[in-house]
Amino acid sequence: xSRPAPDSAGGPPIGAGRALALLLFLGGLIGLAASAVLTFxxxxxxxxxxxxxxCNINPVISCGSVMRTEQASVFGFPNPLxxxxxxxxxxxxxxxxxxxxxxxxxxxxxxxxxxxxxLGFTHWLIVQALYEIGxxxxxxxxxxxxxxxxxxxxxxxxxxxxxxxxxxxMRTVVREAARYHWALPVLWAAVIALMILNRFWSYWSxxx
Numbered sequence: 453x454s455r456p457a458p459d460s461a462g463g464p465p466i467g468a469g470r471a472l473a474l475l476l477f478l479g480g481l482i483g484l485a486a487s488a489v490l491t492f493x494x495x496x497x498x499x500x501x502x503x504x505x506x507c508n509i510n511p512v513i514s515c516g517s518v519m520r521t522e523q524a525s526v527f528g529f530p531n532p533l534x535x536x537x538x539x540x541x542x543x544x545x546x547x548x549x550x551x552x553x554x555x556x557x558x559x560x561x562x563x564x565x566x567x568x569x570x571l572g573f574t575h576w577l578i579v580q581a582l583y584e585i586g587x588x589x590x591x592x593x594x595x596x597x598x599x600x601x602x603x604x605x606x607x608x609x610x611x612x613x614x615x616x617x618x619x620x621x622m623r624t625v626v627r628e629a630a631r632y633h634w635a636l637p638v639l640w641a642a643v644i645a646l647m648i649l650n651r652f653w654s655y656w657s658x659x660x
Contacts, residue, residue: 465554472609477546479598480539486591486598487535494519494530507590512652517587523580531577535595538570542602560615564606571603578644582651600640608633 468476493505497519507515518524524531545555545563555563574596581588610616611626618626629636649656 463557465556466560466613466615467552467554468549468609468613470550472605473546473549475546475601475605476542477550479602480541480543480546483535483539483595483598484543486594487532487539490515490519490532490589490591491530491536494524494532509590510655512588512655513590514587515589515591518581518585518589518592521580521585523577523585534573538566541566557615560606560610560613564610564615567599567603567606570599574599578647582647588648588652596644597641601637604637604640605633 493503493507493515496503497505497516503516505515505519507513508517519530527534542563548555577592578596581592608626608630611618612630
């Protein structure tokens with residue numbers, strides 16, 4: 453069970469339930485795997501510009517089209533390298549929790565902040581893929597969903613464990629959110645799916 457944290461950034465270490473620990477561990481591994489494949493394909497493209505990644509399926513589902521854009525190297529190096537580092541940390545945190553580790557409040561806040569930054573960057577990439585690049589990468593979409601799940605369930609943990617203090621009516625909101633924890637991720641994924649369907653409808657309609 454998670455233990456409430458005091459108001460300061462210190463206080464006793466706070467653990468997490470097995471479900472969150474598994475999500476962090478498995479989500480981290482999935483993100484690592486997707487980032488590794490993307491990194492490998494990016495390196496192959498740099499070596500051989502005519503290389504065609506295995507995830508080039510059709511004009512819309514085309515990793516190669518995404519990898520060759522400026523958005524794929526926002527900070528001057530391939531974006532998947534960020535994924536390798538970030539998901540490596542998430543995997544390690546999940547493994548620690550599965551082994552019985554507990555972390556102080558500042559650590560949970562730092563993890564939450566890092567995932568929030570990842571969420572913002574992910575949604576920027578979603579917009580770029582849909583409305584600027586005009587192509588989708590299956591491995592990237594796996595990362596999108598993974599980051600959404602990691603953010604939502606880390607947020608719930610921090611709210612319910614006292615890492616982020618809540619009071620009054622917000623406690624009821626948090627309690628109901630935890631009770632129907634599946635609803636927001638499903639809605640979130642549905643909105644992204646509808647955006648994809650709408651953006652590329654002219655292509656999807658030819659397949660019907």
